[in-house]
Amino acid sequence: MQDLFSALTLADIHQPLIRNIVSLRVSQDLFDDLSDDPEAWRSAQALEMHTKPGLYQSTQPVIDRPFEQAEWENAIAYPFKHTSVSRYSDGGFGVWYGADTIETSVYETVHHWKNRLLDDAGYTQAGIVMERKVYQVQCDGLLIDLRPMIANHPAITHASDYTLTHQIGSKLYREGHPGLVTASARVANGEVYALFNAKVLSHPAMVCHLTYTTTEAGVDVEREVGVNFMQL
Template sequence: MSAVFDHLTLLDVHEDVFRNVVSLRQSQDLFDDLTDDPAGWALAQNIEAEVKPPPYLSSVPVIDRPFEDAVWFNAIQWPFLHWRASRFSDGSFGVWYGSQSVATTVHESVWHWYGGLLADAGFQHESVVAERKVFVVACDAALIDLRPVTPEHPGLVHPTDYALPQSVGERMHREGHPGLLTRSAHDPKGTNIVVFNARVLSNPRHLHYLTYRLADGLVHIEKDPGVPCMTIEATALGDGLNRHP
């Protein structure tokens, strides 16, 4: 693993990054299974608000609006509070993942949705619909650039074996590096931004919603409901996912 760090460079990054997360186009009341009375829903929401600590404390609370809590939490803070194993973490610390393009976030999220969630549940041959939200987040940091060394260390972008990138991520987290740039494992032309320190992220903004529709081995991605803007072949999972124009 130490050879990966030979001749690495820092890249001074000041750019917007895209993050693609699970969401709903139309909100649903979380308490509608408790009662059919809307007044009961409002009461439950008020009780939850009284006892639940805010996920985001604004430096200018007089100016900020309440929904900014949710934007900050969903776009930035969630992975730093809910640790899970991923490409650059063994699950013992949080990692934030973003991409330089929306298309790359789609390739990444479809691969994990189809090859992970749906395959594990046995639904990869069903007609399935999922909804997601894309955020834009500002990233300002000196990031280690892994892209030049990836040809000599292809394990960094292996689709399923995370041993090498997890060892890289553990060292970077332990030594306090804010993050890195890496080639996408599922979009050959894409770049991902991997962040270990939330302080280098700021100004989260909602860009748009996406709908994923799986049917007949294809995942149709829609920005406007019912109008595909991108299609990904999901059947050749072992060989990677291939985008169709």
């Protein structure tokens, strides 16, 4: 790996990235399975709001709005607080993943949802639905550029072996680098970004909702309900 790091270059990134996460299109009422009476739902909601500690309390309530904090938590903060094993992390630290386009984000997330979650669990039938939300997040940072290294180190974009990328991610995280940019392992000409520091991310804004549905041939993706957006 020493020859890889001795020839690395930097990419000065100042652009919006796409973040594609699990999220419902329409919020679900948490109490509708307890009673058929809407008045009972409202009473249960009121009790929850009265007894549940708040997640966000602004010191400047006229300036800061809670929904802005919610957007930040959903689009930026979550993977840094809830770590998991991924291409560039062995699970010991959080990594935020973004893509250059919505299409690239779809290829990346469909692969992990279908091939690494559903298929591994034995859920191979058609008709399984997953709803998602797409954010645009500004990135301003000097990132390690792995794109020129892929020809000599194809394991960077290996479909399933993360041995090398775990070593890369651990080294960059330990040494305090904000993140990296590389080619997508799931679609030609796509680019993905792995960020180790939330400070280079800002201004999250929702772009759209997506719905993934498994079919006999693969996965259908809708952006507008009932209108095909992509087929994988």
